[in-house]
Amino acid sequence: MSNDAYFIEGLRTGRETVLQEIYDQFFSKVRTFVIQNKGNTTDAEDVFHNALIQLYIRLKNRQLTINSSFEAYLFTTCKNLWRRELNKKRVTKTLVVELEDKETENAFALLEQEQWELYIQKFQLLSENCRKVLTLLFNGTSYDEIVETFSYSSKVVARQRVFKCKAKLTKLIKEDAKFSKIKKL
Structure with missing residues (x-):
């Protein structure tokens, strides 16, 4: 059995020793990628675990065909998950800024309304x-x-x-x- 088949079968069956081997062999590359791309070790661990869960579910639900090596497939999955996470953070940050801007805009609108009402009353x-x-x-x-x-x-x-x-x-x-x-x- 090739290393790729070994890792795929170990992941499919949930064998702890194989999961530990996957972690030992491949996690450092994922951690380096995440840290170089605005993340930290905890983010890398989360991404790695989510990728393994995703792969496990795919393997359980259907026959998964990996056209590259297991390592390349796992790393690509991790990269995609991290990019999605970064996009979510960017969108959330943008929404917060927009909400803050909207709140400020509403405050100015209210102030302008009060000024206008006072002006009309005195006019x-x-x-x-x-x-x-x-x-x-x-x-x-x-x-x-x-x-x-x-x-x-x-x-x-x-x-x-x-x-x-x-x-x-x-x-x-x-x-x-x-x-x-x-x-x-």
Whole structure:
């Protein structure tokens, strides 16, 4: 019986002496591979044991044909298992980062919503004229158009009106207790 057949039959029957021989002969190569690829000895042991279990199940459930040597087949199985493990870790890490980013994004969205609500609440307290002036300004209307719309005598008067309305809105917002809470965030 060849060495490959010996190992395959020993694995199929679960003979402890053969399992120990497999471990003694082949584990160090797997450990070296795993350590060189971002793992440690414990990871290598887990991969090696999982590969042996996988091979055992395949041998029990169906006739397994190994076209290469037993060593090459076992090593390839271990490499594939380790690569899958690394991919799972990378995906998990990515998901954690994405979840953290999503959490931060949600916190900023909530903060922006609170700021917007405070702004709207205080905006409504302004005079009708100030609301109209600021609405036009915030919508990109030029000072020339504001002068025409409100029949102001000049752009200087329009700028003064905008300045006073902004100052009033800013004062209303800063005086609110919610502003200091939002500001601390």
